[in-house]
Amino acid sequence: MTTSAHLLFELQQLEQDIAEKEEKLRQVQKALRGSRKLAKAQRDFEEAEVAYVQARQRQRELEDELSQVEAKIRQEEERLYNGSVRNPKELSAIQEEVNHLKERQNHLSNEVLQALEAAERAKQVRDEAATALRAAEADWQKRRAKLQKAEEKLTRYLAVMQKKVSQLRATINAADIERYEYLKARKGLPVVAPLQDEVCGLCGVAVSQQKIIAVQRGDLVQCGNCDRILVRATRNTSQHKRA
Numbered sequence: 001m002t003t004s005a006h007l008l009f010e011l012q013q014l015e016q017d018i019a020e021k022e023e024k025l026r027q028v029q030k031a032l033r034g035s036r037k038l039a040k041a042q043r044d045f046e047e048a049e050v051a052y053v054q055a056r057q058r059q060r061e062l063e064d065e066l067s068q069v070e071a072k073i074r075q076e077e078e079r080l081y082n083g084s085v086r087n088p089k090e091l092s093a094i095q096e097e098v099n100h101l102k103e104r105q106n107h108l109s110n111e112v113l114q115a116l117e118a119a120e121r122a123k124q125v126r127d128e129a130a131t132a133l134r135a136a137e138a139d140w141q142k143r144r145a146k147l148q149k150a151e152e153k154l155t156r157y158l159a160v161m162q163k164k165v166s167q168l169r170a171t172i173n174a175a176d177i178e179r180y181e182y183l184k185a186r187k188g189l190p191v192v193a194p195l196q197d198e199v200c201g202l203c204g205v206a207v208s209q210q211k212i213i214a215v216q217r218g219d220l221v222q223c224g225n226c227d228r229i230l231v232r233a234t235r236n237t238s239q240h241k242r243a
């Protein structure tokens with residue numbers, strides 16, 4: 001015999017299942033908003049790219065400066081040896097300037113080498129970051145496809161379950177639904193508890209013989225301790241039905 005309590009119990013199972021699947025759907029939708037791993041790979045790549053561009057820029061600046069110093073050396077040496085300057089004092093001043101420029105040239109040559117090496121290292125870091133980014137993008141594509149499938153499946157499932165709930169609600173009398181909703185608003189699910197060996201299946205407190213008889217008769221009876229609606233235990237009340 002299907003009693004009112006059994007119908008409410010069935011409604012509760014459907015609603016609990018819906019709540020669980022809605023929570024899963026929320027998690028899937030949250031995950032679909034983006035991948036932290038991918039965002040980090042993007043940031044790493046952007047940083048490495050900036051560092052590489054800066055290193056190349058530094059290298060070029062030093063190379064330009066070195067070229068200018070070398071041009072100046074050629075120019076001064078020309079004046080030194082082409083006979084245009086004859087004054088010994090002036091000649092020795094030019095020689096001093098050339099010596100000074102050659103020191104600068106030496107120093108800059110070292111700096112250019114170091115800058116070149118730094119730029120090569122920066123390029124390697126940038127290339128590795130680009131590879132990691134491509135891998136993270138490929139991973140995310142796969143993960144997103146899975147998540148989208150899960151989202152579609154859950155959405156379809158929920159639509160079916162909502163329909164089942166509406167159909168079931170239509171078969172339950174209004175006063176019973178009202179009592180169920182009232183308890184649900186006060187306590188949250190579950191509000192229907194199976195009777196287990198003359199004890200409330202939810203709070204574990206013994207139920208009076210009078211109430212047990214009323215439950216077996218099919219009346220809507222509430223546990224004297226926790227107020228839950230008591231339902232006669234059947235195979236369906238002890239096993240959770242999962243669609």
Ligand SMILES: [Zn+2]
Pocket residue numbers: 193200201202203204205223224225226227228
């Ligand atoms: Zn109880």
